[in-house]
């Protein structure tokens with residue numbers, strides 16, 4: 550591993566005394582956070598991994614000095630959340646429903662992403678947990694439906710947005726709850742300290758959508774067909790660096806509460822600014838995939854028609870089947886509107902520097918995609934093998 554800028558850890562306080570809770574710890578980002586915490590947080594005594602679906606890979610983590618406690622639970626059930634939060638020093642609230650395809654009922658997205666977050670906040674207040682890091686998203690900000698570019702913006706960039714889609718709306722609402730909760734008195738009378746991290750499009754080992762593009766291209770003889778103008782920049786950030794930002798933010802919230810409390814931070818690293826497809830090609834190219842066309846093969850109005858047709862079909866077929874094509878008016882807008890960040894707020898506020906440089910991020914993701922070629926028989930329920938599974 551090429552580690553750049555890992556700060557020295559302070560071991561002067563006598564060792565392992567902290568209890569962390571990671572919600573959504575068995576998801577794509579959550580697994581990166583769990584593994585990195587075990588590697589990089591020397592003060593950790595117990596790591597509680599809370600998820601609706603627990604991964605079997607968790608079992609292998611208990612051989613080290615940290616007690617890893619899997620907790621099967623639902624963030625929408627306040628009693629599950631209170632039980633998990635009680636006695637934790639820090640909560641990393643990562644659990645959420647990611648859906649921009651109309652797969653999940655908007656009411657369910659609201660319940661999990663917004664009410665679930667409210668439950669986490671109330672559990673902190675009720676049980677006396679003082680530090681909360683929330684995983685928000687660039688989607689809390691935009692892009693907006695007018696296609697205004699957010700070009701290398703930062704946390705202070707003014708950007709007009711009215712959320713019409715359930716997922717981005719839920720992330721914006723949940724983020725607001727987290728930020729407003731900063732300073733609330735928790736049990737024992739001390740103030741709650743919160744902050745919110747906003748990743749752009751995350752990639753890395755375990756990124757299912759990247760794997761889907763890879764497999765789709767394999768079915769067309771190794772070709773992808775360009776749909777998005779290469780001039781549209783889409784922000785991407787490596788999962789390991791997003792995880793590192795979570796680890797650092799959680800570690801520093803205590804000592805830098807005045808600076809960090811109630812703040813939002815975009816997640817960034819040195820991944821290049823490119824279009825969504827050109828970025829994917831940085832990963833898929835070394836896996837033998839090629840992209841056809843230097844410009845989009847279809848004009849925009851045809852893409853828009855296709856996306857609209859998909860939305861119409863989704864509505865028409867709804868009583869019979871949930872039709873969720875990748876391409877719909879919202880994902881078209883997301884992929885054709887420039888949205889990139891350029892900021893050093895996290896560096897200034899809590900000393901964040903990417904822990905993996907770009908070449909490392911790329912190579913790790915490429916190796917992971919290549920390893921899927923050797924993937925044995927499918928796992929039950931259509932699950933993919935996990936990042937650390939043996940033999941991969």
Ligand SMILES: NC(=O)C1=CN([C@@H]2O[C@H](COP(=O)(O)OP(=O)(O)OC[C@H]3O[C@@H](n4cnc5c(N)ncnc54)[C@H](O)[C@@H]3O)[C@@H](O)[C@H]2O)C=CC1
Pocket residue numbers: 572573574575576577578579599600601602622623624625643644645646647661665684685686687720747748749750751752
């Ligand atoms: N994937 C991406 O590109 C980005 C993701 N995010 C945010 O990062 C977080 C993690 O996303 P991913 O790891 O990509 O998604 P994921 O779907 O892989 O992980 C989410 C995890 O939350 C769990 N979960 C869902 N509902 C739950 C519930 N009711 N109770 C307990 N656990 C529940 C799931 O079982 C899953 O393990 C989400 O909050 C998402 O909004 C933000 C920006 C970009």
Ligand SMILES: CC(C)CCC[C@@H](C)[C@H]1CC[C@H]2[C@@H]3[C@H](O)CC4=CC(=O)CC[C@]4(C)[C@H]3CC[C@]12C
Pocket residue numbers: 647649685686687688749750751758776777825826875876880883884
């Ligand atoms: C068919 C086209 C060639 C490409 C379609 C690509 C889309 C599926 C993806 C384009 C942009 C992605 C989203 C973006 O990276 C921001 C996101 C943030 C999140 O918090 C969750 C994931 C996502 C919505 C991400 C999802 C896939 C895209 C829409």
